[in-house]
Amino acid sequence: MTDRDTTPAIEFRGVVKRFGDNTVLDGLDFTVAKGDRVTLIGPSGSGKTTILRLLMTLEESNGGLILIDGEPYTHEMRGGKRVAVPEKRRRQVRRRVGMVFQQFNLFPNMSVLENIIEAPVHVLGLSTAQAVVRAEELLEQVGLADKRDARCTQLSGGQQQRVAIARALAMDPEILLLDEVTSALDPEIVADVLGVLREVAETTDITMLIVTHEMQFARDVSNRVLMFDHGRIIEEAEPEVIFTAPREERTQQFLSAVLGEDTADRS
Amino acid sequence: MNDIWSWQRAADVLPLLLEGFRITVLATVVGMAIASVLGLLVALVRRAPSRWVTLPVGFLVEFIRSTPLVVQLVFVYLLVPGLSSLTIGFLVLGVHYATYMSEVYRAGIDAVPRGQWEAATALNLPRARTWRAVVLPQAIRKTLPGLGNYAISMFKETPFLFAIGVVEMFTAAQQYGSSNYAYTEAITMVGILFLAASYPTSVLVRRLETRLA
Ligand SMILES: Nc1ncnc2c1ncn2[C@@H]1O[C@H](COP(=O)(O)OP(=O)(O)OP(=O)(O)O)[C@@H](O)[C@H]1O
Ligand SMILES: [Mg+2]
Numbered sequence: 001m002t003d004r005d006t007t008p009a010i011e012f013r014g015v016v017k018r019f020g021d022n023t024v025l026d027g028l029d030f031t032v033a034k035g036d037r038v039t040l041i042g043p044s045g046s047g048k049t050t051i052l053r054l055l056m057t058l059e060e061s062n063g064g065l066i067l068i069d070g071e072p073y074t075h076e077m078r079g080g081k082r083v084a085v086p087e088k089r090r091r092q093v094r095r096r097v098g099m100v101f102q103q104f105n106l107f108p109n110m111s112v113l114e115n116i117i118e119a120p121v122h123v124l125g126l127s128t129a130q131a132v133v134r135a136e137e138l139l140e141q142v143g144l145a146d147k148r149d150a151r152c153t154q155l156s157g158g159q160q161q162r163v164a165i166a167r168a169l170a171m172d173p174e175i176l177l178l179d180e181v182t183s184a185l186d187p188e189i190v191a192d193v194l195g196v197l198r199e200v201a202e203t204t205d206i207t208m209l210i211v212t213h214e215m216q217f218a219r220d221v222s223n224r225v226l227m228f229d230h231g232r233i234i235e236e237a238e239p240e241v242i243f244t245a246p247r248e249e250r251t252q253q254f255l256s257a258v259l260g261e262d263t264a265d266r267s
Numbered sequence: 268m269n270d271i272w273s274w275q276r277a278a279d280v281l282p283l284l285l286e287g288f289r290i291t292v293l294a295t296v297v298g299m300a301i302a303s304v305l306g307l308l309v310a311l312v313r314r315a316p317s318r319w320v321t322l323p324v325g326f327l328v329e330f331i332r333s334t335p336l337v338v339q340l341v342f343v344y345l346l347v348p349g350l351s352s353l354t355i356g357f358l359v360l361g362v363h364y365a366t367y368m369s370e371v372y373r374a375g376i377d378a379v380p381r382g383q384w385e386a387a388t389a390l391n392l393p394r395a396r397t398w399r400a401v402v403l404p405q406a407i408r409k410t411l412p413g414l415g416n417y418a419i420s421m422f423k424e425t426p427f428l429f430a431i432g433v434v435e436m437f438t439a440a441q442q443y444g445s446s447n448y449a450y451t452e453a454i455t456m457v458g459i460l461f462l463a464a465s466y467p468t469s470v471l472v473r474r475l476e477t478r479l480a
Contacts, residue, residue, distance in 0.1 A: 058385050094391050105386035109404040118400060119390035171390060 007070040009034045009175055009207040010055065016063030017050055017231075024050050025231040027064065032224075034174075037201060037208045039218040039239070042228030043254055048211045050231075052177045055209070056099045057090060068093050068175070095123070098173030102180045104160040106152040106167070112139070113148045116167045124171065131170070138166035142196050158189030162196055169200065175207045176200075182214060190214065197221065213258060219243055227251045277452040280443045284453065287439030288460055294356055294435065295422045301361025302421070303414060306368025310376065311398075313369065332366045337427045339363060344431040356428045364421055371413035375406035408479060415472030419465050436460060 008031040017025040024047045032038050040048040053059045054066060057074060063082070066073045073093045075082050085093075106115050116138060117131035126134070139145045142162040152160055161181060168176060178197070182190040194217045201208065201221045212218055218225065219239040227235040227242065227250070235248045246252045312324050331339070340359050347355065379402050387397040426437035434442070440457045444450035 056385070056389050058388060091391055091393075094388075097389075099389040101382060101386065101389075103382050105380075105382035107383065107386065107401050107405075109401070109408070119392055122393070122396050122400070123391045167390070 007034070008032055008067070009036065009069060010209070011067040011070070012051075012064065013067065014064035015054065015061050015066060017047070017054060017059065018062050023231070025054075025061075028231060028233075030226065030233060032207060032209065035205045035207055036224060037210065037222040038224045038226060039210045039212060039222040040226050040228060041211075041215075041218070041254065041258075042226075046228040047231040048228055049179055052099065052179050052209060052211060055097060055175070055177055057094060060084075068096060095171070096174040097177065098168035098171050098175070099177040099179070100161070100164050100168050100181045102183050104157070104164045104184075106160055106164055108151070108153050110152070111148075112144070112150050112152060112155070112163050115152060115163060116170050119167070120170050134170060135166070138169055139163075141169075141199070142166045143192070156189065157185045158192050161185065161193050165193070165196055165200070173206060175209070178208065178210045178212070180211050180213065182212070215243060215255075215259060227254070229254075271451055273449070273452065276447065276449055277456065280440065280453045280456065283439045283443055284436055284456055284460065287434060287436030288464075290353070290428075290433065291422065291425045291435045291437075292464070294353075294360060294425050294428060294433070295418060297357040298360030298364060298421050299414070299418045301357065302364035302368045302417065305361060305365035307372050309365055309369035310372035313373070314376075328366045328369060331363060336360070336363050336424055337430050340427060340431050352428075352431045352433045355431060356425075356433050360421055360425075360428075364417055367417055368410075368414065371410045371417070372406065374413075375409040376402060378409055379405045411479060412472055412476040415468065415475060419468050419472070422465060422468075423461065 010032040012028050012030050014027045014029060015025050016023070016027055028047075028051070040051065042048055050059060054061055054074070061074060065075055065077070065082070071093055072085055074085055074090060076085055077083075107118070110118065113132065113135055116135040117126075117128065120126045120131040120134065121128055136145065136148065139148055142165055144159060144162055144166070147155060147159060147163070152163060155163065161184075165181075181197070182193050185193060194214060198217070198221060200206065208221070210218065210222060222239055225237060225239050225242045226233050227246070227248065229250055235242060235246060235251045237247070242251065243255065246255060309324065309328060313321050313328075315321055336359070339362075340356065343359050344352065344355050350358075383401055383405065384397065387401050392401070425435050428435050429438040429441070436457050440450070440453035443453045
C-alpha cells in the first residue's frame with residue numbers, strides 16, 4: 001500500500017461545535033478511511049447532521065481541526081494557534097466533498113439538466129457539451145433520462161432527490177455526505193432512491209458518510225456504523241455486529257426503538 | 268360664460284395632453300429603469316459585511332425616503348445646473364424610487380430559502396455565480412409585483428415634475444386651462460388618461476402577484 005492510501009479521507013481532531021451555550025460536539029475525534037461507507041446513527045439531537053454540515057462548511061466549528069486527505073480544511077494550526085483557513089483554500093478542498101440534502105434543494109429556476117451541469121461548467125470548467133454528456137449518463141443512471149428538460153418543480157420528491165444525487169455525482173466527489181436523504185419521501189418512493197444509492201456504492205469507490213433511519217440500507221451499504229449520543233461516539237462496529245449484538249445498552253435501546261417502529265424492515 | 272363641457276375644447280386640448288402623456292410615460296419608464304438597477308445595487312451594498320459601507324448607505328436611503336419627492340426635485344434642480352429639467356426629473360424619480368425598490372429586492376433576497384445557498388456551497392459555486400445564477404433569478408421573480416406597484420405609484424407622482432418646469436400631462440392641462448379659462452375638459456381628460464393607464468397595469472400586476480405567489 002502506498003502512503004496516500006493510508007491517509008484517512010476524513011479526520012476529526014478534537015472538534016468542538018457550540019450553538020450558543022449548547023455544546024453539541026465536545027472534542028470529537030474520528031477518522032474515515034478512503035472508500036469507507038460509514039453510517040452515523042443515534043437519537044435526535046445527537047449531532048449527526050452537525051457533523052455533515054461541518055464537513056460541508058455549512059457550519060463553523062469552534063475548536064479542533066477537520067482534515068480531508070490529511071489536509072487542513074476549515075482551520076489549521078499556525079504558530080501554535082488555531083486559525084481559519086482562507087476561503088480560497090477551503091474551496092480547493094471542498095471540491096472533493098459533495099452532499100445530498102433531505103430537502104433536495106434543487107435550483108427551481110433551472111431545468112433538471114441545468115441543475116446538473118451548473119457546477120461542472122462553472123466550478124470544474126468543463127465545456128457545456130462535455131457537461132451535458134456526463135449529465136445525460138448520470139440521468140440514465142438514476143432512471144430519469146426522459147426528464148432532462150423538465151422543470152424541477154414538476155418532479156415528484158423521489159425524482160427530485162434522484163436529480164440531486166446526479167447533481168452531486170456530476171462533481172466527481174471523493175466524499176459524499178447523505179443526510180436523511182429519504183426522510184422527506186413517501187415510503188413507496190424510498191426504495192427507488194435507495195436503489196440508486198446502492199448502485200453508486202457498488203460501482204464507485206466514493207467515501208460515504210450516511211445518516212439514515214433505513215437500517216437495512218445502512219446494513220447493506222456501510223462497512224462501519226458509528227453510534228452517537230450527545231455528540232460522542234459511544235459505540236462503533238461493523239453493521240452485522242452493531243445491528244445484531246450491540247454492546248452498549250444505549251445502542252440497544254436506540255435500535256429497538258428505531259427497528260420497533262419499522263417492523264416491516266425492508267430486507 | 269362657457270358651457271361646462273365643450274367637445275371642441277376637448278378636441279383642442281387632446282394633442283397637448285397626449286404630448287404630456289408621452290412625457291409622463293417616458294418619465295415613468297426611465298425612472299423605473301433607474302430605480303430597478305439602482306435599487307438592486309443598493310440592496311446588494313446594504314448586505315456588505317463592512318459597517319463603513321452599510322451605515323452611510325443606510326442613512327442616505329432613510330434620508331431620501333423620508334423627504335418629499337417634490338422637495339428633492341426642486342433641491343436638485345436648484346443645486347445642479349446644466350442638466351435639463353427632464354433629465355433631473357428622470358434622475359430624481361429614479362433615485363427616490365430606488366430606495367423603495369431596494370427594500371423590495373431585500374425582501375426578495377431574504378425569501379430565497381437557506382437551502383439554496385447551502386446547495387450552492389455544496390456544489391462549490393463561486394459567490395458571484397451563486398448570486399447571479401441561483402439567488403437573484405429567484406429573488407427578482409418575487410420582486411416583479413413590487414416593481415409593478417411602484418411603477419404605478421411613480422406614474423401617479425409624475426405631476427410633481429411641474430415644480431421644475433417639466434410639461435407632463437397635468438401641467439399641459441393646467442397651462443391650457445389658464446390660457447383658455449376652462450379647466451373642466453383638460454383636467455377630466457387627464458384623470459381619464461391616468462386611469463386608462465394605471466388601471467390595466469394594476470390588474471396586470473395583481474395577476475402577476477397571484478401567478479408568482
Ligand atoms: N442552527 C442551529 N442553531 C441552534 N442549535 C442547533 C442548530 N443546529 C443544530 N442545533 C442543535 O444541535 C444539536 C445537534 O443537532 P443535529 O441536527 O446535529 O442532530 P441530529 O443528530 O442530526 O438529529 P436528528 O436525528 O433529529 O436529525 C441539537 O441539540 C440541536 O438543537
Ligand atoms: Mg439530523
